[in-house]
Amino acid sequence: MKNSKGSLVRPDPLPESVSTPVVTPLSPSVVYASESPDELDSQYEGRVHGYTYSREGHPNADVVAKRLDAMEGAEGGVVTGSGMAAVSAVLMGLLAAGDHVIGGNQLYGRSLRLMKEDLPRMGIATTLADPGDVAAVAAAIRPETRMVLVEVVSNPTLRVADLDGLATLCKARGVLLAVDNTFTTPKSIRPFEHGADIVIHSVTKLLSGHSDVMLGYVVARDPELTEKMRIFAVTAGLTPSPFDCWLAERGMLTFDLRFDRAQATAVALADHLAGLPGVKRVLYPLRSDHPDRDRATALLGTQGCNMVSFELEGGRPQANAFARGAEGLSFAPTLGDVGTTLSHPASSSHRGMTAQERAAVGLSEGFFRVSVGLEEPGALLKVFSEAVAAATAVS
Numbered sequence: 001m002k003n004s005k006g007s008l009v010r011p012d013p014l015p016e017s018v019s020t021p022v023v024t025p026l027s028p029s030v031v032y033a034s035e036s037p038d039e040l041d042s043q044y045e046g047r048v049h050g051y052t053y054s055r056e057g058h059p060n061a062d063v064v065a066k067r068l069d070a071m072e073g074a075e076g077g078v079v080t081g082s083g084m085a086a087v088s089a090v091l092m093g094l095l096a097a098g099d100h101v102i103g104g105n106q107l108y109g110r111s112l113r114l115m116k117e118d119l120p121r122m123g124i125a126t127t128l129a130d131p132g133d134v135a136a137v138a139a140a141i142r143p144e145t146r147m148v149l150v151e152v153v154s155n156p157t158l159r160v161a162d163l164d165g166l167a168t169l170c171k172a173r174g175v176l177l178a179v180d181n182t183f184t185t186p187k188s189i190r191p192f193e194h195g196a197d198i199v200i201h202s203v204t205k206l207l208s209g210h211s212d213v214m215l216g217y218v219v220a221r222d223p224e225l226t227e228k229m230r231i232f233a234v235t236a237g238l239t240p241s242p243f244d245c246w247l248a249e250r251g252m253l254t255f256d257l258r259f260d261r262a263q264a265t266a267v268a269l270a271d272h273l274a275g276l277p278g279v280k281r282v283l284y285p286l287r288s289d290h291p292d293r294d295r296a297t298a299l300l301g302t303q304g305c306n307m308v309s310f311e312l313e314g315g316r317p318q319a320n321a322f323a324r325g326a327e328g329l330s331f332a333p334t335l336g337d338v339g340t341t342l343s344h345p346a347s348s349s350h351r352g353m354t355a356q357e358r359a360a361v362g363l364s365e366g367f368f369r370v371s372v373g374l375e376e377p378g379a380l381l382k383v384f385s386e387a388v389a390a391a392t393a394v395s
Contacts, residue, residue: 026246027059056234060245064203067252068217071186072199077219078230079245083182083202084110085238086216090149090178090198091115093232094225097123099146104131104161106154106361109349111180115149131161132292134169141173151180152189152299156345156369157362158283158309160292163299167195176225182206183335187259188303197221205336206306206371208251209258213244258338258374262306265380266372270308272381278318278392280366283309306373307335312366318391319344319365325390326383335371340380343369 032051034040043050051058061079069077080086091114095101103115105128115126127140131150148170150161163179170177178198179191182205191199201207203215216238220226233239270284282289285296286304296304312318323331323342330341333348343349345363358364372380 024060024063024246024249026242028242029058030054054242055237055239058242058245060242060249061240064215064240064245064248064252065217067249068201068203068207069219071190072181072219073186073190073192074199074219074221076223076226077217078226078233079203079240080216080218080233080238081240081244082214082238083200083204083216084114085233086200086202086218087111087114087149087180088236089218089229089233089238090200091119091124091147092122092236093229094176095119095124095146098144100125100127100142100144101147101149102127102129102137102140102145103148104150104154105129106131106157106159107149107151108155108180109345109352111149112350113352131166132159132295134162134165137166138169138173141169141175145173145175147176147178149178149180151182152184152191153285153296153305153307155183156307156309156343156349156367158183158285158290158307160285160296160299162295163189163191163194163196170197171195183307184300184303184305185255185259187256188300188305192221194299198225203248205334206259206262207255207336208248209255209336209338210247210251211334211337213248213251215240215244215248259306261374262372263304265375265377266306266308266370267304268377269370269372269381269384270310273308273310273384273388276385276388278313278388280311280313306371308370308372310368310370311362311364312368312388312391314391314394315365316346317394319346319368321394322368322387322391325387327386328383329387335369337371338374340373340375341371343371345369 031053042048065077065079069075080089119126129136129140153160167177176197179196180200181191182202185206198220201217203217204213218229270282270287273279274282332341333343334341346358346365350358350363
């Protein structure tokens with residue numbers, strides 16, 4: 001390829017233009033050229049802003065981070081290659097051998113595995129406790145406890161953490177409170193406003209919203225903590241793809257519209273399921289029969305989000321019949337898509353637990369989690385009626 005320097009391989013710079021692109025350009029370059037060693041020093045030492053190697057940061061990640069910072073009322077957030085990469089940046093970037101961390105006992109399955117199997121191998125002790133019971137969390141705190149990790153609304157049982165109570169406890173004990181806000185999103189709650197020290201997201205889910213992005217995000221109230229997590233993420237290679245960041249920005253532009261539509265349909269679906277024969281129980285945070293309804297209303301107001309969980313009468317045969325009968329819906333272990341998806345925790349996110357462990361947190365073979373999408377509500381309710389009928393027909 002020729003350029004102004006002759007027959008060099010380096011491509012020409014982009015043509016100059018007095019106009020600017022309406023859409024953020026995709027910047028897939030892995031490396032960025034600097035003018036001189038002095039300029040590179042200036043970049044690394046923070047005197048000027050610039051990019052060097054995409055593992056350390058790139059323009060598309062910065063665009064997404066700034067948008068998420070604005071949504072969460074934060075500054076300097078770090079975008080990672082997945083939601084679990086963000087969780088790992090928190091736990092491994094801030095904790096050390098000899099530390100102790102308390103996790104909510106109904107965390108996402110992979111977060112639970114990290115807590116129960118991986119951290120102990122590294123000399124980090126862990127304890128699980130009910131995040132809705134501040135006294136239980138207080139009883140689990142030790143002199144070496146450094147952090148409490150919870151979800152605002154648990155995955156997939158939709159129990160609601162006592163966020164205000166936990167924040168008061170953690171502040172009094174000098175313990176960091178890390179909050180996974182994936183299910184609820186900043187549209188429902190901004191955890192920093194309730195005393196959280198760290199906020200985590202799986203951007204893969206409702207924020208990007210199209211099941212074609214794998215990203216995470218993490219930020220701390222204290223910039224020094226954010227920098228520690230950023231350094232760990234860079235060192236461990238928890239780097240986000242520029243293309244995924246570019247897609248995520250596109251998805252986030254319609255986030256508010258998607259959230260409102262899906263949430264309204266979720267409310268209707270929860271009420272509809274509660275009236276169907278063969279449905280044992282329905283979980284939606286703002287329903288009057290939810291065990292944490294008062295806490296949910298205090299924390300979330302009217303923003304209960306788009307997740308509904310329910311339990312069928314029966315077991316695996318009924319679950320199989322329901323999934324097969326839900327024509328047009330995706331049976332897939334994900335959430336936040338434009339289409340409604342069904343998840344069966346016993347065979348996906350929580351399959352690593354024993355049947356007894358799942359039963360202890362309310363996950364039977366008939367338990368399903370629903371991520372409500374953008375379908376016409378009447379058509380969606382009809383599909384669920386037919387699928388539940390197919391399940392009840394199984395003897």
